[in-house]
Amino acid sequence: YPAINYGFYKIYEDIMGNPTEAAQMAKMFIGNPFSFPEAWHTVAFASSLFTFIPAVVVIMFISNEYTYRTHRQNIIDGWSRSQFVTSKLIDVLIITLIITVLYFIIALVTGINNQERLIKNTWGEAHYIALFALQTFSQLSIAFLFGFLIRKAFLALGIFLFQYMILENILAGYLYAKAGDQGRFLPIEMSDRLIPMPTFMARLNPERYKSLVASIPQHVVMTVILTTIIWAFCYWLNKRRDLK
Numbered sequence: 001y002p003a004i005n006y007g008f009y010k011i012y013e014d015i016m017g018n019p020t021e022a023a024q025m026a027k028m029f030i031g032n033p034f035s036f037p038e039a040w041h042t043v044a045f046a047s048s049l050f051t052f053i054p055a056v057v058v059i060m061f062i063s064n065e066y067t068y069r070t071h072r073q074n075i076i077d078g079w080s081r082s083q084f085v086t087s088k089l090i091d092v093l094i095i096t097l098i099i100t101v102l103y104f105i106i107a108l109v110t111g112i113n114n115q116e117r118l119i120k121n122t123w124g125e126a127h128y129i130a131l132f133a134l135q136t137f138s139q140l141s142i143a144f145l146f147g148f149l150i151r152k153a154f155l156a157l158g159i160f161l162f163q164y165m166i167l168e169n170i171l172a173g174y175l176y177a178k179a180g181d182q183g184r185f186l187p188i189e190m191s192d193r194l195i196p197m198p199t200f201m202a203r204l205n206p207e208r209y210k211s212l213v214a215s216i217p218q219h220v221v222m223t224v225i226l227t228t229i230i231w232a233f234c235y236w237l238n239k240r241r242d243l244k
Contacts, residue, residue: 008046032114033200037124039111042198044128047103051136052164054095055143059160062088062144063153081238089231092144096137103132131194134220138191138227139164145230148237164188184219191223 033042065071065088074084107129111122143160150156172183183189194216196202202209 004046004050008042033198034110035114036111036122037126038199039107039114040123040125040128041195042200043103043107043110044132044195045198047099047106048132048135048192048195051139052143052161054099054136055140055160055164056157058092058095058140058143059147059156060153061091062147063151063156066151067153082235085231085235085238088144088148088234092137092140096133096140099136100129100133104129128195131216131220134223135191135194138223139188141227141230142187145234148234184215185222187226190219190226193219194223 033039071084074087075081079087115122146160147153147156150159168183168186168188172186172189175181175183175186184193193212196209196212196216199209
């Protein structure tokens with residue numbers, strides 16, 4: 001995550017550091033999305049594009065439970081089936097916490113380094129911390145579900161990454177154009193909309209941006225419901241499936 005955000009920042013710096021008239025006009029138009037309070041939003045958006053990286057870790061650790069049959073050994077050693085799923089839930093929460101702390105540190109350092117003067121609104125967009133955490137937990141939960149259902153690491157990874165990178169983007173775009181934006185109900189798209197495009201990008205389509213921001217509370221509710229359903233289903237299924 002530090003490297004990802006540093007890459008975005010360097011691109012911005014290289015463009016805006018150009019002494020040409022076009023670069024200076026762009027700087028006036030865009031401003032500095034890496035200063036406070038926009039840094040919370042910008043870094044959250046950039047980081048959210050790469051949630052698939054920890055998702056790979058989640059799929060691997062649940063798939064390996066079945067590959068090496070450690071899940072079965074845990075049950076034999078005295079764990080209940082619910083305790084097994086609870087342990088995985090805690091693992092996903094820990095990964096989410098680590099990623100969120102990383103995001104917080106990166107956004108804080110980025111904002112401080114780009115702060116030309118002290119402003120009162122430093123924490124004005126800090127609500128993106130909670131939104132980023134919820135988005136990360138939801139998408140890692142979806143990744144967990146793929147690994148939990150399929151059990152084969154590389155097959156689960158392939159299907160998840162196909163849905164994450166290709167299928168949902170195609171469906172969301174098609175449904176936005178043809179069905180009144182019904183793509184917002186797709187599982188990954190649902191949590192993706194917790195963090196809309198940064199403010200400087202919104203200047204290209206302000207009405208769309210206002211609509212996305214206004215819909216955040218709705219997507220918070222939908223994301224919480226979906227994530228709860230995923231884990232409830234995992235508990236239910238684990239009680240009924242065999243230990244093979």
